Amino acid sequence: MRLLFSLALRNALRNTRRSFLTGLTIMLGVALLTCGISWTRGAFGGILEKGANVMGPVRLVTPEFAKKEQMMPLAENIVELEPILAAARATPGVTGAWPRLQMAATLTVGDDMGEHFALVQGAPPEWFSRALDLEHHIPNGRMFATDDAAAQQCAGGRRSRPPIDAVIGAMAATEVGAKVGDDLILGGQTQDGSLSAIKVKVVGISDLGSGPQNRFVYVSLATLQCMADIPTGATEVLVYGATLDDAIPIEAALAANPALSKLAVSRWDQRPPFSSISGIIGALQSIAAGVIVFITALGVLNTMLMSVLERTAEIGVMRAMGLRRGATVFLFVIEAIGIAAIGGAVGAIVGSLISYFILELHGINLGNAVNKLPPGLAVDSVIHGDWEPIMLAQAFGLGLVMAIVGGALPAIRASRIEPVEAMRARR
Amino acid sequence: MTTTSAGSEPSPTPLCELVGVKKNYPLGDLIVHAVKGVDVRIYAGEFTAFAGPSGSGKSTLLNLVGCLDRQSEGQVYIEGRDVATLSDTELGDVRARRIGFIFQSFNLIPVLTAYENVELALRLAGLVRKGHKERVEEALRSVGLADYMGRRPAQLSGGQQQRVAIARALVKTPALIIADEPTANLDSKNGAAILDLMKSMNADNGTTFLFSTHDPMVMERARRIIHLQDGQITGDERRDLTNPSPSGASVAPHGA
Ligand SMILES: Nc1ncnc2c1ncn2[C@@H]1O[C@H](COP(=O)(O)OP(=O)(O)OP(=O)(O)O)[C@@H](O)[C@H]1O
Numbered sequence: 001m002r003l004l005f006s007l008a009l010r011n012a013l014r015n016t017r018r019s020f021l022t023g024l025t026i027m028l029g030v031a032l033l034t035c036g037i038s039w040t041r042g043a044f045g046g047i048l049e050k051g052a053n054v055m056g057p058v059r060l061v062t063p064e065f066a067k068k069e070q071m072m073p074l075a076e077n078i079v080e081l082e083p084i085l086a087a088a089r090a091t092p093g094v095t096g097a098w099p100r101l102q103m104a105a106t107l108t109v110g111d112d113m114g115e116h117f118a119l120v121q122g123a124p125p126e127w128f129s130r131a132l133d134l135e136h137h138i139p140n141g142r143m144f145a146t147d148d149a150a151a152q153q154c155a156g157g158r159r160s161r162p163p164i165d166a167v168i169g170a171m172a173a174t175e176v177g178a179k180v181g182d183d184l185i186l187g188g189q190t191q192d193g194s195l196s197a198i199k200v201k202v203v204g205i206s207d208l209g210s211g212p213q214n215r216f217v218y219v220s221l222a223t224l225q226c227m228a229d230i231p232t233g234a235t236e237v238l239v240y241g242a243t244l245d246d247a248i249p250i251e252a253a254l255a256a257n258p259a260l261s262k263l264a265v266s267r268w269d270q271r272p273p274f275s276s277i278s279g280i281i282g283a284l285q286s287i288a289a290g291v292i293v294f295i296t297a298l299g300v301l302n303t304m305l306m307s308v309l310e311r312t313a314e315i316g317v318m319r320a321m322g323l324r325r326g327a328t329v330f331l332f333v334i335e336a337i338g339i340a341a342i343g344g345a346v347g348a349i350v351g352s353l354i355s356y357f358i359l360e361l362h363g364i365n366l367g368n369a370v371n372k373l374p375p376g377l378a379v380d381s382v383i384h385g386d387w388e389p390i391m392l393a394q395a396f397g398l399g400l401v402m403a404i405v406g407g408a409l410p411a412i413r414a415s416r417i418e419p420v421e422a423m424r425a426r427r
Numbered sequence: 428m429t430t431t432s433a434g435s436e437p438s439p440t441p442l443c444e445l446v447g448v449k450k451n452y453p454l455g456d457l458i459v460h461a462v463k464g465v466d467v468r469i470y471a472g473e474f475t476a477f478a479g480p481s482g483s484g485k486s487t488l489l490n491l492v493g494c495l496d497r498q499s500e501g502q503v504y505i506e507g508r509d510v511a512t513l514s515d516t517e518l519g520d521v522r523a524r525r526i527g528f529i530f531q532s533f534n535l536i537p538v539l540t541a542y543e544n545v546e547l548a549l550r551l552a553g554l555v556r557k558g559h560k561e562r563v564e565e566a567l568r569s570v571g572l573a574d575y576m577g578r579r580p581a582q583l584s585g586g587q588q589q590r591v592a593i594a595r596a597l598v599k600t601p602a603l604i605i606a607d608e609p610t611a612n613l614d615s616k617n618g619a620a621i622l623d624l625m626k627s628m629n630a631d632n633g634t635t636f637l638f639s640t641h642d643p644m645v646m647e648r649a650r651r652i653i654h655l656q657d658g659q660i661t662g663d664e665r666r667d668l669t670n671p672s673p674s675g676a677s678v679a680p681h682g683a
């Protein structure tokens with residue numbers, strides 16, 4: 001056994017050029033895998049984190065709203081917010097709870113009644129800060145002020161003054177031709193379905209780095225309460241913990257709270273689109289990793305097969321002297337693993353260096369491509385890798401898998417060599 | 428038809444016996460009849476050569492005797508056992524433990540030293556016991572390579588490589604050593620030396636050798652020469668009165 005093992009490792013060093021190529025193939029495969037995993041983790045991790053923050057890690061809505069969610073049914077709102085918010089905020093682990101209203105509206109600048117639609121989000125400024133960090137993503141202008149103006153306007157009497165602030169996403173602004181300081185008319189509906197419009201003043205143009213996010217219009221909660229004629233309520237209450245993982249205990253606690261028993265509680269990953277996306281992401285990652293392992297294994301297979309053919313006589317001699325088929329397989333698989341161990345180690349290190357110093361620290365700029373993604377998938381233009389030390393071991397392990405997969409077929413081929421080949425051999 | 432009973436037969440059981448053996452190879456649509464019905468007995472202690480022109484079936488016969496291949500027709504007996512009744516694994520064990528092989532192109536394992544090449548044969552045969560190191564060294568010493576044990580095949584001359592191959596075959600103390608044109612890749616001086624070495628092992632230890640050749644120099648040194656032509660035996664000459672087979676000289680073993 002020890003002699004066979006030593007023979008396998010010496011065979012690995014026998015044709016240094018070929019072994020080098022095999023090792024290089026594995027090295028590239030492993031490095032690619034490391035970068036790929038790091039980068040997709042970064043990309044999807046970012047999407048999930050952002051998505052969860054925007055959707056609310058845990059959300060409270062009326063059961064009727066949950067049922068017809070796709071239609072944004074304004075009528076199914078939580079009428080009395082204060083006791084709900086108080087109960088949510090008192091829950092252990094909760095760092096913040098805010099109401100939100102969201103509706104579709106037409107956007108009009110000046111006299112030009114355009115055909116432009118946008119989603120309008122209304123929530124307290126603290127929510128915009130927590131979920132979007134909005135105040136730091138307004139390169140042009142400023143964040144909207146308090147709710148006062150809207151509250152006054154809605155109270156009736158002196159209409160239209162003072163003006164109501166709004167922040168508009170960069171892409172929506174370009175589409176309607178809005179600039180900071182322009183008046184913008186939002187046309188929507190009240191909760192009972194009648195048309196309603198409200199005039200706001202564009203105080204800032206936001207750039208959140210992703211197409212979908214830049215198509216929104218952001219206003220205060222009171223502004224949308226006024227437009228939707230929901231004076232004190234909101235359709236959703238979004239509840240946050242310190243980290244995304246806290247969503248699990250928080251959801252459990254909220255669901256168990258009798259004060260909230262009339263509401264539907266759900267976690268971000270239980271709601272579309274994430275309920276289906278996280279599974280798809282996992283599957284896609286596995287497929288991509290599988291493809292890389294497969295292609296690398298093909299490279300290993302190719303070079304190992306050459307070695308097997310070249311050593312037919314020698315294998316025949318050993319088979320004639322009593323080498324069993326199983327031991328022949330062992331001989332070649334160990335050789336492949338020996339080469340893969342070196343190639344895989346180098347590949348894991350090179351891949352990690354690239355992942356960390358290039359992907360994670362600098363990121364890759366996807367430019368405008370991300371703007372074509374459907375709304376809801378908030379993808380940043382610059383995607384950073386997410387590398388972890390454990391990936392060194394994972395990538396190295398996958399390198400060994402490549403060697404075993406690629407080495408198996410040549411090894412089986414070798415074990416099929418009959419002892420009589422020893423006699424036929426001419427060198 | 429007066430057949431002598433086994434009890435009164437003075438000759439021992441042959442080490443190896445072929446009865447009506449044929450070997451066909453399919454070659455595309457054709458069938459190559461490499462061996463066309465051979466009857467032969469090889470006795471322990473013999474030093475026998477299959478001689479014949481290229482393509483006459485020498486290697487094919489050695490393959491069959493060496494249990495490297497199975498015959499198409501007829502029976503092959505090794506130490507009294509019909510190889511047709513043996514499974515592949517049993518055949519492998521016979522090959523590994525009872526038969527040593529020497530090849531024209533030496534066929535040493537290039538990444539192993541002379542010592543390791545010989546040791547490998549013991550290990551593959553499952554014959555590693557206490558003191559196997561001495562056994563390996565003794566085998567190499569007996570072929571005159573005491574000072575070359577740590578060398579790899581590439582660092583040895585052709586003659587030296589073939590000596591390692593002999594030591595490798597010998598170390599198992601097999602019943603039979605099969606050598607397919609063992610001197611064909613050597614110059615005449617080295618070839619003669621190798622043959623003398625094999626011959627002295629035959630004389631000193633009684634090791635049975637069966638080899639093939641078309642080299643007159645080699646035939647000169649064989650005690651028994653079985654002539655082959657076109658897959659058939661055309662002659663069987665015994666050239667030495669010390670032949671351990673008592674059945675007399677120049678007699679074909681069957682049906683003559
Ligand atoms: N695997 C095979 N497939 C087809 N034909 C074969 C095979 N092996 C041998 N033969 C044929 O069988 C015949 C006998 O071959 P064999 O190798 O036994 O001859 P040989 O006497 O050893 O010749 P040489 O002196 O050239 O080594 C030849 O005609 C050869 O072409």
Ligand SMILES: [Mg+2]
Pocket residue numbers: 485486487607
């Ligand atoms: Mg031959």
